[in-house]
Amino acid sequence: MEIVLASGSPRRSEILSSIGVNFSIIPSDVEEVTDEKEPEKIVMDLSWKKASFVAEKLSGDFLIIGADTVVFVDGVVLGKPKNKSDAFNMLKALSGRWHQVYTGVTVISLEQNKIVKEYEKTDVYIKSLSDEMIFNYIEKGEYIDKAGSYAIQGYGSLIVDKINGDYYNVVGLPISKLHDILSREFDVHLL
Known part of the structure; x- marks a missing residue:
């Protein structure tokens, strides 16, 4: 069986x-749009x-892993910022x-014709940030392509005060949850 990561994210790959x-x-290459x-x-x-987009291109004994991350605050979902101004507003919020x-x-097994979808949630507390701190952070360029406009594993570690839950979930791939899915549902054991 071959494992395929349906993501170009360097962070998910590193994990x-x-x-x-x-x-x-x-x-x-799927458009990140949903009615949910x-x-x-x-x-x-x-x-x-x-994961389905990639699965449609393959046949054989493949296990495809797809992932998506969003930030949620005040009943509003924050995805990736469109520009610096959008990033500023997200970080201010x-x-x-x-x-x-x-x-x-989502994990899809082509061989077993099986799909498993789950999610992980982590609570994150961001320090009180001055406008200057937000501007300085944005100038580092780390906000680009990041849900909520920050990366906990980089300069974002300087603005995150505490977390409650899975650190790797905040980075973009809850590896413990993925391990549980793989072992429980697909008999693939990473340990």
Whole structure:
């Protein structure tokens, strides 16, 4: 069986590589649009769309992993910022408070004709940020292509005060949840 990551995200790739998983990468080119409104349903739907997009191109004994991450605050889902102004507004909204990070994970087995969709949620508290701190953070360029406009594993570690839940979920791939899915549903054991 060959494992395929349906994502071009270097962060997701690094997480899988860090635990010795042999996999190939086929980035999903699907538009990240959904009719779902609740954050957990949004990320599960988008992770499924990404994994399905790649699955349609393959045949044989493949296990495809798709993932999608959003930030949720005040009943609003924050995806990736469109520009610096959008990033500023997102970080301003997150400043000095808790928010939730949701990542949906979909695993598709072509051989078994089986699809499993789950999600993970982590609470994150961002320090109170001055406008100057937000501008300085944005100038680092780390906000680009990041849900909620920050990356906890980079300079974002300087603005995150605390988390409650899975750190890797905030990075973009809840590896413990993925391990549980793979072992429970597909008899694939990473340990």
